[in-house]
Amino acid sequence: MSRLLYRLGKAAALRPWRFIAVWLVLVAAMAGLAGAGGGALHDNYTLEGTGSQQATDLLEERFPALSGADARVVVHAESGTVDRAALAAAAAELGELPHVSAVDPPRPSPDGATALMTVRYSVPVTDLEPGETLDLLRSATRDLDEAGHQVEFGGQVPENVTAPGGTAEAIGVGAALVILLLAFGSVVAAGLPLVVALAGLGAGVSGITLLAAFTDVATTAPTLAVMVGLGVGIDYALFILTRHREGMAAGLGVPESAGRANATAGLSVIFAGFTVLLALCGLVLSRIPVFMTMGFTTGLVVAATMLSAVTLLPAVMGLAGTRVLRRRDRADASTIVVESPRVRRWAQHVGRHPWPWLLAASVLMIALAAPALGMRTWPSDASSEPTSNTARQAYDLVAEGYGDGANGPLVVAVDLEKVDQSALPAMRERLAGTAGVTEVSPHRLSPGRDAAVIMVTPEYGPQDERVTGLVDRIRADALPEGAEVTGLTAAYVDLSRRLSDRLWPVIGVVVATSFVMLMVVFRSLLAPLKAAVMNLLSIGAAYGVLTAVFQWGWGAELLGLPHSVPVSSFILLLLFAVLFGVSMDYEVFMLSRVREEWLRSGDARGSVSTGLAATGRVISSAALIMVAVFLGFAADPGLVIKQMGVGLAVAVALDATVVRLVLVPSTMSLLGRANWWLPGPLARVLPHIDVHGGSEPAGKAAREPEPSRA
Structure with a gap:
């Protein structure tokens, strides 16, 4: 190679x-x-084997009118009640829009000041142009707006409208250019x-x-x-x-x-x-x-x-x-400065006093990771949007007029080939008697009369911690075999559990494969093991900072969020996979220089300070660029991307400072020649890979110093 x-x-x-x-x-x-x-983007959240997926599949098969996208039109009168005649006219116009299969009758709030209409589409949201579709919704309800009513839009279609991109990329590229100019x-x-x-x-x-x-x-x-x-x-x-x-x-x-x-x-x-x-x-x-x-x-x-x-x-x-x-x-x-004397002196200082620096850095990383012990993960919804967003305003109006749970109704799908239709009234009574349920709608039969749907309104909002227990109680106590609960909230419960269950297998496989690869590259057992442990420390610290910033709300407003929010369920897996790989970039680049010096000189401690001095400036510049790029994406309106940007920026910053400048020189100084120890049987089996290239363009391997027998 x-x-x-x-x-x-x-x-x-x-x-x-x-x-x-x-x-x-x-x-x-x-x-x-x-x-x-090219094709269109499409979110596929299929969760095979879960109750919500079984119910969704039943709806798609027997309730095609309920299987497409939806939009909620929320109409609010600042004083008095909503004009019912204007509502009916708007509902008729909404029914004429492209791809609309049905418009549910307007549902007034108890005080009559708010009305809710659900627009159902015959196609999934990915087959629509959300921005254009939202404009059509606004056009169909213009008369209500002109009559002095507040009209806001929620549901799948409005919540899939995204602001034009490019800002985050421009911030990252601009910052990178400035850093590169200063460096070169x-x-x-x-x-x-x-x-x-x-x-x-x-x-x-x-x-x-x-x-x-x-x-x-x-x-x-x-x-x-x-x-x-x-x-x-x-x-x-x-x-x-x-x-x-x-x-x-x-x-x-x-x-x-x-x-x-x-x-x-x-x-x-x-x-x-x-x-x-x-x-x-x-x-x-x-x-x-x-x-x-x-x-x-x-x-x-x-x-x-x-x-x-x-x-x-x-x-x-x-x-x-x-x-x-x-x-x-x-x-x-020849006047170009290759090495950083300051980094060399620092690495030598840490190498002479490894234990104090190792303990101090470890305590810092563990302290930053500690908040992650109380992390709550949950997918984001409209309540996480800024108050200027129409989906957020619709969410707030629904919560005020109908209760928090109306923003996350549960859908009970019943297979009437497995459940007798005469059992539906008793099922509704059990649902109504379940703690945490405020309202149960009359059942609705499918066109083929072989399935039924019952809408359940919870007492809690979609992000409330208690909804998980409510879904579990409904499944355990209120539903017979052949009936299942779905809807966005139930799907969130199943998604969060699936992600939690799969986290450890992903961590195990990623760490193991990376360890084997680094062992082959650097012909060492302890160097890749140390790299894996330090990467896990960086990732843990990133999880902890995310918990403090978003869940505790220590920086939510600075990032454009109206209040504290749970860490997105997507973050745990995504952040781990991306961070582990990105952190290994610096590890490979730095260790290749350290090992190059070790093979040349045989000086275990001196090779560390020389390798750090040779790579310190470039790794610092690279880390600054990555941090700038990732912080630029923290301005993205999407919560997942925003949290990914913050988490990646924090982890890279810690990796380039605490890990590379403190933990690496202190641990490698303590290990000495054992850094490059490899058991004889493995040494004979593993291939020789010249990752650093040495001084020979042909890739001739330098003679490896005799490893310690200790």
């Missing part, structure tokens, strides 16, 4: 326009194919990582659109993929470009330096990228389609940015020539 990357990098630097032309054609072709044959002092050098990352991003995002033509792709998947791909893409290019500048400082010509940078840092990028892909593949174990596609799509973008870093970047480095250096360094590249 090292030989291949060396030849590839040198060839690209010698013939840059050929490689650039290939990438231009590739990006244009992918974009053209995506535009011509050259506009050309600062621009190269951005160009390369954006090229990979363009190809990867087009690939996501093409993938959507063949399978369901979650609506938030492209945003998550862009967030992760932009961060790692810039970092991968930054690692290789930094090594290229070091080569030029050592007196190498541009093509030779580009080839060696590709053979060394490029090889680290390959292994780091594969670690990210392994972590993302762990989402397959969730058995939830929406998570599986998030893993696939993010992995697709990461793979594209990894490929652009080792093929396109050497080409643009060759084209740029010496312009990747500051002007004052072009005449004499």
Whole structure:
């Protein structure tokens, strides 16, 4: 691999326009194919084997009118009662809109000041254009608005309307450019990582659109993929470009330096990228389609940015020539500062006093992780939106007029082929007598009279902790075999449980596969074990900060949220998979330099300070870029993306400071030569992989010092 990357990098630097032309054609072709044959995004929350899914399947089969999307029209009179004649006229207009299968009769609140109409569509929400459909709803209710009524919209269609994207990406790219300018002092050098990352991003995002033509792709998947791909893409290019500048400082010509940078840092990028892909593949174990596609799509973008870093970047480095250096360094590249003396002195200081620093850093990380012990996960709903959002205003009006539970009604689906129709009245009585139920509607028969639906209004809102117990009581005490409860709230209960059940298998597989990969790469047992433990500390700290910021409300308003909210159920799995992979990027890059020095000198402690000094500046710059990119996405209106942005930013910041500058030098100093210990039987079986490339472009392995026998 090292030989291949060396030849590839040198060839690209010698013939840059050929490689650039290939990438231009590739990006244009992918974009053209995506535009011509790409598919629409679709959230697939199928939860096979759960009660809510069984009920949903029954509704889709026997109640087609109830299986499509819905929208809620909430009308409120500031004084007096809602005009019933105007309501009836609006209901008639709503019934004429495209894809509308039915409009439930207006339901007035007890005081008559609010009325609720449910618009039912014959197609799922992903077959509609939410923004355009919301405009049609507003047009159909214009007379009510002009008559002085407050008209707000909730339900699936309005809640799927998203603000135009681009702000988060612009913030991240702008911040990255500033950081790169400060790090390199050259506009050309600062621009190269951005160009390369954006090229990979363009190809990867087009690939996501093409993938959507063949399978369901979650609506938030492209945003998550862009967030992760932009961060790692810039970092991968930054690692290789930094090594290229070091080569030029050592007196190498541009093509030779580009080839060696590709053979060394490029090889680290390959292994780091594969670690990210392994972590993302762990989402397959969730058995939830929406998570599986998030893993696939993010992995697709990461793979594209990894490929652009080792093929396109050497080409643009060759084209740029010496312009990747500051002007004052072009005449004499040996003036380039490669190592950071401050980081070296710091690493040596920590290495001389490892126990105090190890204990202090560990206590800090554990303290940050502690709030996660009280974390409550739950999917977000309209109550988490800003008060200016129409879905949030509709939510508040419904809660005020009908009670909190009216925002999350439960739907009991009864299979009349298994339950006798005469048992329905008794079932309604049991439902009405269940603690936490405020209202039970009369049953409604399907067109074929082979199924029935009963609507149940809970006492609690959808995010109330007590709804889980209510759903459990209904299933255990009120429903016979052949009847099940569904609806958004019941589906949330099943989704949260499924995610909690699948978390540990995902963690186990991701940690185990990453450990094996690092063991093969670095030929060590303790180095990958230490890396896994420290990554878990970073992830735990991120969970704790998320709990404090969102659930405790310590920063919710600063992030545009009206109040504290539970941590999204999606976060645990997604954040773990992405973070574990991203953190391993820095681990691979840093350890490859430490091991390179260890193989050269045989000095276990000195290699740590030298490796940190060589990588400290680039890892700090890379971490700053990632933090800026991820914090930019914290401004996204979607709660999942917002929480992902905050969690990723916190974990990366801790990883680049507390972990890399304190925990790594302290633990490696204590372990000494044991850092690179590998049992004899494993050493004979495992392949030799030259992840650092050494000083030989052909990838000749340096002689490994004799490991400690202790």
